[in-house]
Each structure stands twice: as C-alpha cells, then as structure tokens.
Amino acid sequence: RRLLEASGVKLSPDGVAVLLARTEGWVAGVRLATMSLAGHPDPERFVAAFAGSERTVADYLLAEVLERQPPGVRRLLLRTSILERVCGPLADRLTGASGSERTLLQLEDANAFVVSVDPERSWFRYHPLFADLLRLELRRSEPDVVEELHRDAADWLAVHGQPVAAIRHAQAAGDWRHAGRLIADHGLSLSLDGQVATVGALLGAFRAAAQSQPELLLLRAFVELTQHSLETAADYIALAERHAPEVGPDRHSQFTMLLAVARLALARRRGDLEAALREVASLLEPIEADTPTDLALGNDARALALMNIGIVEFWSFRLDDGPRHLEQGLALARLIDRPYIQIACLSHLGLDAARSSIARARQRCADAIAIAEALGWATDPVATVALAMMALADVAQGRFEEGRRWLERAEGSMRQELDPAAALLVHFVRGELLVGEGRLAAALGEFGEAERLQDVLSSTHALTGPARVSIAVTHLRMGDETGARATLTRLTDTEREFGEARTALAALRLAEGDQGAAVEALAPVLDATAPVIRAGTEIQALMLDAVARDQLGDRVRAERGIERALDLAEPDSLVFPFLVIPARDVLERHPRHRSAHATLLADLLAVLGGTPLVARPREPATAPESLSDSELRVLRFLPSNLSAGEIAGQLYVSTSTVKTHMRHIYEKLDVHRRTEAVDRARDLGLLGPSSRSVR
Structure with missing residues (x-):
C-alpha cells in the first residue's frame, strides 16, 4: 500500500487484495503493476484484468525467466502451461520427453515461479502471472499444437482418475464427443461427491449443438433436481427420452440405467411411490459391467436406487420395506465410499429409530451430521432431515432451547421446492417446538403449512395425519372445539385408524365431557390393535385414559395408567407427550412414593409449570465405544x-x-x-x- 501511495495510485482495499492475489506477494510483480497503474484512468479495472500478458510484466518474465532457460526446459514450461496443475508423468506426455519431474523440482528450488502443491512435491503449479505469460508465448510460438496438447492432457487425466480436468481439456480441444462421453461416465459420481455445481458449469460449457445429447440432458436433470427445479428436471428427463434413439448401441445400457435413476430420483422428491416402484426394479438387478467405470457407475446407481426407494417407502409408511432398503443402501454406500448416500440413509434411519428409541435416533443422526460437517455439507439439503430429527429429539425431551438451535440449522439447509417431504418434517417439528413453548397460534400455522405440503406430494406422507391431529389437539388447547372437530373431519379413512387420530378424538370427547366415549376411542390404542406412527402416542393414550378414569372416579386405574405412561417415557426421558394433553392435575396428584419414576415426574411437573429444561452445550456425539x-x-x-x-x-x-x-x-x-x-x-x-x- 505504501508503494502505491508513493506512486500516487489510489486503489480500494478490494483492489489491493486482488493485486496481491494476482502477484502472490511477488515484490517485482507489485512494482511492475504499480508502474503501469501510475496515470491509468481506471486503476480498479486495470487490476481486475491484470495478467502476465501485460507488457511490463511480460517483458520482465521473458527476459529474466523464460529466455534464460535451456530449450528443453522452455519447451516443458510452454507446453504444460495449459494445465492448472502439472506432474512429471503428465509433463512427459505433453513434451514427449522424460525426466520432467526432476526439472520441475529444480525449477521450484530455483524459485523460478514453480510451486509444489502437495507434501510429496509431485504436483506443481505456476505463478499466475508466469502462467499467463507462458500461455501467451505458446499461442505465439506454437499455435498449431495447443488443441493437441489439450487432447493429450484430457486422455492422460481421464485415465488417471481426474475427470473434471479431463473434461475441461477435452472441451478446450473442441473434442465435444470425448468431453460428452467423459461427463456422461463421471457426472453422476461427481454429483455424489458434492460437485453438482461443477457438473452444471461443465455442462454449460458445451457448445449449443451438444446440449441436446441425451446423456447430457439427463445430467442436467440431476443438476436441476438438487439445485433448482423439479419441474425443469422433469422437462429435461422428457427431452432425454425423446432423444433416446440418438444414443449409440455401445451407450444404450448406460443411458437406460441413468434414465431410470433420474426418474426414480424425481419420483422420490415428488413423493410418488408408484412411479418409484416402477423404476427401481431394474436398478436392483445384478450389475453387468465390462469396465471398472461401468462397475463404479452401476454401484452408484444401485446405492442411489436403494436410498431413494427407501426414503419414499418410509415417508409412505411402508415401515418394513423402507428401513430395509435404507440399511442396504447404507451398507453399499459405505462399501463404495459414497458419503452423500450415507448421510441420507442414516438420517431417515434415524427417523425410523425414533419410533422406538430417541437415543438410537440421536446416534444415527449424529453420525449423519458428523459426516456432513466433515465434508463441508452441513448446510446442504442432504443434512436437513438429520438436523430436524435432532431438533425433534430435543423437543420430545423438553429441551426447547437446544431444539430451536437444531431447527434453525435444519431450516437453513432446507429447500422446500426441491424436497417437500423433508420440508413437511421441518414444519411439523417447528409446530411441536412452538407448542412446547406455549405459542399455540404460531404452531397452528406451522402444522397447517405441513398439511398444505401434502398437496404437492403424490402419495400420502407419513406425517400428514399427525400434522392434522396436531392441528386438532392445538385447537382444543386453545379452547376451540369447533376447529378441532372440523380438522378431524379432514382425516382420511386410513388416518382415522391410527392411534394418533384416536388420541385426538379422545381428547375431543374429554373436552365435550364424554369420558366414556374417550375411553372407548382409546381402547384400540391401549390394546395395540391400532397402528401408531410415533413413540409418544401410547403415552398420550395412557394419560388421556388416566384423565378419563380419574374423572369417572376410578383413581386406581388412573394411577396404574399414569405409571405405565411413565414406564414408557422413562427410557428416553420423554416430556412432550405429557404437554399436549390436560394431564397436569392428575400428575400433581400422582403419589411419588409409589412411583418408580420420581425423577421424571419432577421433570414433567417442572416443565408443565413453565420451567424449561436447560440446554446443555454439546455437539453431536456418540459413546467412546458404541453401545449395542x-x-x-x-x-x-x-x-x-x-x-x-x-x-x-x-x-x-x-x-x-x-x-x-x-x-x-x-x-x-x-x-x-x-x-x-x-x-x-x-x-x-x-x-x-x-x-x-x-x-
């Protein structure tokens, strides 16, 4: 900055930062830039465009660096300047010589604008200004070799497991067919590695004539599914289907597989169980692969298929098939090292575990979040379900402050337009948190939003019924029996058979003063003939039955029901099920000296009295050695x-x-x-x- 001021150059802090980034602290480069900046009418624009091709810099680098090198070294520097990173074997390929690694090491040791980028000093890059100059000189001295160099680089990089760089060099060579095959082979894998935006940028670099290649259209659909729009994704899938006859015989099997993966992914996000089941069968058949690339792609497709079908089955309340497919998807994802799929499977398995054990659910979701955080995906939509589940667990245990923090993270990662099923969960959890905090009107709004999201899903979501039940129960807590009755009429015949609906009906009958009808409504829940979705439903049923029995004068059966409810709540210290029903009076009169759960009972009465449980500071964690x-x-x-x-x-x-x-x-x-x-x-x-x- 002092040098700039001494030369009379006024540059903004951002401009100074750009200049330092371009020169990477090279003092002579800063001085040369300052010489050019002096008197320039627009210093900010000059800095933004500052490169090694700027005359003062180019003259210096030519005279002081490049022209002082032996011919073989100059050839290496010029021909490898097309690369972002270079190693010895790749340099040998582009120069047709040998010993390039030794030369690169010597150049780095001589501070000749060559820098190693790995601890082993096997990969190198050139100073940005030097690289600019080298590329300019290559185009001037050997313009006819540039495309061939890009083509050779693409071939070498593809063979050595660097598909992104390979695709970029194939595009730079104008070899659109090769670039198209490369991205078709590796696009799905790159997306699963968290490089969806990179895949989108690579697709955008294809010339217009190549944009309608069927395999590229499917990749565009994947990008849209995860980043932009389900409707646009569907349009790309339809386009790919129309252009399917253009796929060559040698690519047809792979195209068919990718098409099924795309359709299944779209069906899952739309909550379309029937469509998902149609697509998944072919993807779960044994993989027939001729090359390692085919095998890798087949494993990716199979793992994705298991994940997607498991999720849509789980949300459609197929609680045998869904978790089984999720476990299979998780095992395969671990085997082939696909953390994205691991996170999604663990998250939904955590939800499934929550039906019986909050502790197990926490373990599953904590594992998912730990993977996401380690890879920088903590705000990616794939983490939403795990974050929401952690919030739900805290709300269930009466830790509302901690639950709010998890929920805020879930809402920050949520993309409602791309994954309405996950968004329905988030709104549902927000509603329960607000109920716990006593903000009932706001809770109605969140439960209502959860119910409205059902309209964009093809199959009935497992939480739609509970959301309607929560609306009815919240109306009752607000003294609105009419609103509760109206809400219960919206339940489908299937939803009415579940324990959650029966507990809501019992709560309404209690509010109406009909204790006998309440007991009758609860009977199928208590004798386990009515299916339940949530772990707390039986607790609520027991407590409502206890309230009804107490009002009917049967205190013995009331106490027995309360004790059974506490038995069920104790293992996970569940609090929330006791908050949504009028149970404070019977709990206060429950004899502690005859209870095996005096500590939990004290917690419940504290929360019911308005004293929240303290959120203890902790990150997702598991035991030092996992418990069985x-x-x-x-x-x-x-x-x-x-x-x-x-x-x-x-x-x-x-x-x-x-x-x-x-x-x-x-x-x-x-x-x-x-x-x-x-x-x-x-x-x-x-x-x-x-x-x-x-x-």
Missing part, C-alpha cells in the same frame, strides 16, 4: 428406581444378563457407578436430561 442395541435398552432404565431384577422383568431377560449389560455399559462409558453412567449418557445425548438440569 441390548445395552442401549438397559441404559434407558438406569435413570429409574428399578433394580437389575426389575429391569430384567421389563425386558424379559435374566437378571444376570442385565448385570452383564450394565458392566459393559460402565466399561464403554468409562464410569464405575450407575449414577455416573446416567450422567455420562446424558452428556453424550444417549439419555434425556434430568431434573438436576432444570434452572
């Missing part, structure tokens, strides 16, 4: 007053088995006593908070 499913089941009972024998009775195992699991839990959590294990598990998010965390 059996150990997790035992762990959930440790905060209770139950003995090892009583826990064994609850789990239908022997007392010695429970004690063995407890010993393993202590070892894995690095603790010595039961209370320490509970505290450690809560720190790790494997258990909910205790009353000791209450302000």
Whole structure:
C-alpha cells in the first residue's frame, strides 16, 4: 500500500487484495503493476484484468525467466502451461520427453515461479502471472499444437482418475464427443461427491449443438433436481427420452440405467411411490459391467436406487420395506465410499429409530451430521432431515432451547421446492417446538403449512395425519372445539385408524365431557390393535385414559395408567407427550412414593409449570465405544428406581444378563457407578436430561 501511495495510485482495499492475489506477494510483480497503474484512468479495472500478458510484466518474465532457460526446459514450461496443475508423468506426455519431474523440482528450488502443491512435491503449479505469460508465448510460438496438447492432457487425466480436468481439456480441444462421453461416465459420481455445481458449469460449457445429447440432458436433470427445479428436471428427463434413439448401441445400457435413476430420483422428491416402484426394479438387478467405470457407475446407481426407494417407502409408511432398503443402501454406500448416500440413509434411519428409541435416533443422526460437517455439507439439503430429527429429539425431551438451535440449522439447509417431504418434517417439528413453548397460534400455522405440503406430494406422507391431529389437539388447547372437530373431519379413512387420530378424538370427547366415549376411542390404542406412527402416542393414550378414569372416579386405574405412561417415557426421558394433553392435575396428584419414576415426574411437573429444561452445550456425539442395541435398552432404565431384577422383568431377560449389560455399559462409558453412567449418557445425548438440569 505504501508503494502505491508513493506512486500516487489510489486503489480500494478490494483492489489491493486482488493485486496481491494476482502477484502472490511477488515484490517485482507489485512494482511492475504499480508502474503501469501510475496515470491509468481506471486503476480498479486495470487490476481486475491484470495478467502476465501485460507488457511490463511480460517483458520482465521473458527476459529474466523464460529466455534464460535451456530449450528443453522452455519447451516443458510452454507446453504444460495449459494445465492448472502439472506432474512429471503428465509433463512427459505433453513434451514427449522424460525426466520432467526432476526439472520441475529444480525449477521450484530455483524459485523460478514453480510451486509444489502437495507434501510429496509431485504436483506443481505456476505463478499466475508466469502462467499467463507462458500461455501467451505458446499461442505465439506454437499455435498449431495447443488443441493437441489439450487432447493429450484430457486422455492422460481421464485415465488417471481426474475427470473434471479431463473434461475441461477435452472441451478446450473442441473434442465435444470425448468431453460428452467423459461427463456422461463421471457426472453422476461427481454429483455424489458434492460437485453438482461443477457438473452444471461443465455442462454449460458445451457448445449449443451438444446440449441436446441425451446423456447430457439427463445430467442436467440431476443438476436441476438438487439445485433448482423439479419441474425443469422433469422437462429435461422428457427431452432425454425423446432423444433416446440418438444414443449409440455401445451407450444404450448406460443411458437406460441413468434414465431410470433420474426418474426414480424425481419420483422420490415428488413423493410418488408408484412411479418409484416402477423404476427401481431394474436398478436392483445384478450389475453387468465390462469396465471398472461401468462397475463404479452401476454401484452408484444401485446405492442411489436403494436410498431413494427407501426414503419414499418410509415417508409412505411402508415401515418394513423402507428401513430395509435404507440399511442396504447404507451398507453399499459405505462399501463404495459414497458419503452423500450415507448421510441420507442414516438420517431417515434415524427417523425410523425414533419410533422406538430417541437415543438410537440421536446416534444415527449424529453420525449423519458428523459426516456432513466433515465434508463441508452441513448446510446442504442432504443434512436437513438429520438436523430436524435432532431438533425433534430435543423437543420430545423438553429441551426447547437446544431444539430451536437444531431447527434453525435444519431450516437453513432446507429447500422446500426441491424436497417437500423433508420440508413437511421441518414444519411439523417447528409446530411441536412452538407448542412446547406455549405459542399455540404460531404452531397452528406451522402444522397447517405441513398439511398444505401434502398437496404437492403424490402419495400420502407419513406425517400428514399427525400434522392434522396436531392441528386438532392445538385447537382444543386453545379452547376451540369447533376447529378441532372440523380438522378431524379432514382425516382420511386410513388416518382415522391410527392411534394418533384416536388420541385426538379422545381428547375431543374429554373436552365435550364424554369420558366414556374417550375411553372407548382409546381402547384400540391401549390394546395395540391400532397402528401408531410415533413413540409418544401410547403415552398420550395412557394419560388421556388416566384423565378419563380419574374423572369417572376410578383413581386406581388412573394411577396404574399414569405409571405405565411413565414406564414408557422413562427410557428416553420423554416430556412432550405429557404437554399436549390436560394431564397436569392428575400428575400433581400422582403419589411419588409409589412411583418408580420420581425423577421424571419432577421433570414433567417442572416443565408443565413453565420451567424449561436447560440446554446443555454439546455437539453431536456418540459413546467412546458404541453401545449395542441390548445395552442401549438397559441404559434407558438406569435413570429409574428399578433394580437389575426389575429391569430384567421389563425386558424379559435374566437378571444376570442385565448385570452383564450394565458392566459393559460402565466399561464403554468409562464410569464405575450407575449414577455416573446416567450422567455420562446424558452428556453424550444417549439419555434425556434430568431434573438436576432444570434452572
């Protein structure tokens, strides 16, 4: 800056930053730029366009660097100037010589504007200004070899696993056919590596005549699916289908597979189960591959197919097939190292786990988030479901402040127009958070938005019924029985059969003063003949039944129902199911001395009294050594007053088995006593908070 000021050059801070970036601290380069800037009418524009081809810089680099090199070194520098990065074998290919790596190392040691870019000093780049000058001199001295150099570079890079650079050099050579084959072979893989924007830029660089190649149209559809518009993606898929006869026989099998992948991905995002099932069959057949590239593409397509069909099945409440396909997709994604697919599968498996265990759901989603954060994808839409699930887990346990933080992250990554099923989940979770905070009118708006998103989905979303039920229950909490009745009439016949709808109907009957009708409505939930979607539904049913029994004067059965509800809530320290029903009075009168869940009961009464549970600072974490499913089941009972024998009775195992699991839990959590294990598990998010965390 002092040099610029001494020369009378006024440059903005951004302009100075650009100049320093272009010169990379090269003092002589800064001085040469300053000489040219002096008296220039537009210094900012000059800096923006400043390059090694600028006359003062070019003259200096020619005289002081390039012309001082032996002919063989000059040839190497000029012919490799087309590359962003160069290594010895690639330089040998472009120069037709050998020993290029040694020459590059010597140039770096001599500070001749050559810099290694890896610890092994096997890859190099040229100073930006020097590279500009070299390319200018190459075009001047050997214009006829430039295209051939790009073509040779494309071939070498493709063989050596650098498809993006290979495609760019094929495009620079004007070899559109080769570039098209390369991007068709590698575009899906690049997209799964988080390079969708790069694929879009590469597609945009093709000349107009190549834009209608069927395989390129499918890749454009993938870009649209993940970044822009489902409707435009559908248009590209339709175009690709119309141009399908143009695909050569040697490419037809691959094109057909990619077309099925694109259709399936679109069907999943639209929530179209029938269309997804039509497309998935061919993708799950054994892979027939002639080359490693074919095998890699086939594995990618199969993993994507398992992920997409698993997600659409899960949201369509096919709870046998969906999780099974997600587990298969996760296993294959781990085998072929596809973290994008791992994140999506883990996230939705976390949702499935939440139906029975908040701790297991946290583990699944924490793993998904850890992968996303490690790869810089924490704000990518693929992380939305895991983030929303973490929020849902905190809301379920009454940690509203912490849940809000997770939810804000989920909303920041959400793309409602591209994944309405995930967006429906986010709005639903926001509604539950607002209910927990007592902001009922705002909660109605979020549940309503979740219900409206069903209109853009072809199949019924698993949370649409619960969203309608939540609207009805929230109306009841606001004293609006008419609104609750109107909402329940919108339930489909299928939704009415679920336990969630029956609990809402029971709550309405209680509000109307008809305790007998409430008990009757709840019976199929309590005898397990009515299916349920959420883990807390049976707890709500038990508490509503207890309220009805209490009002009917049957205090014994009421207390028994409350204790059973606490039994179910204790393992995950569930709080939210008790907040949405009129249960405070019966909970306050529940005798603590006869309860095995005095701590949880105190937590519930604190939250019902308006004292939120404190959010403890932690990042997604798992135990130092993962607990088995059996150990997790035992762990959930440790905060209770139950003995090892009583826990064994609850789990239908022997007392010695429970004690063995407890010993393993202590070892894995690095603790010595039961209370320490509970505290450690809560720190790790494997258990909910205790009353000791209450302000």
